[in-house]
Amino acid sequence: GAVVSQHPSWVICKSGTSVKIECRSLDFQATTMFWYRQFPKQSLMLMATSNEGSKATYEQGVEKDKFLINHASLTLSTLTVTSAHPEDSSFYICSAREGGRRNQPQHFGDGTRLSIL
């Protein structure tokens, strides 16, 4: 149980294009999902918290107009990297929290490796 699917796994695109990443909870409903960024050989950094039916909450230093988050249903959140540039290249990972209690664990997708040429 508690499976989170993330697509695509790999994206290579030209500078200036927009890229959409999907995060789905397959066997549970998730009112809250999270988006992280992980640089090589580093830990995960929380970018934003995505709440179903409301606006995402961004962490300090994360540009909300650059990283658009939509959480339109209880099983799907999307992250769109707008007008991507090489410095946006990274490993992006989503997670979904099972249940309504905030001390419940987050379940993670397999990540999306984004490379901007």
Add this chain to the structure above:
Amino acid sequence: AQSVTQLGSHVSVSEGALVLLRCNYSSSVPPYLFWYVQYPNQGLQLLLKYTSAATLVKGINGFEAEFKKSETSFHLTKPSAHMSDAAEYFCAVTPAGGTSYGKLTFGQGTILTVHP
């Protein structure tokens, strides 16, 4: 602000030996704690969690961790390492209340190497 420190960025053990990965947190109020494992180019898999119930927590794949409030620690152990345990391990914490409740802060990770 909540923080978590993993002592040792790399740990190397022999197959069959004890695995000990260290995690210390900084918080005046005991937080909720988690251990995750990450294999290359994959997301994170939950090993175990501490949410203020039993202080000795058993997880998957033979791992366990003990919450010690006096030492502000939540070290991960496994009695006998397998080659398949080679991966990166992350300790994560969320405060028990406040505006950051439910948000995870991760340690820097510990890469576990298991040699024959």
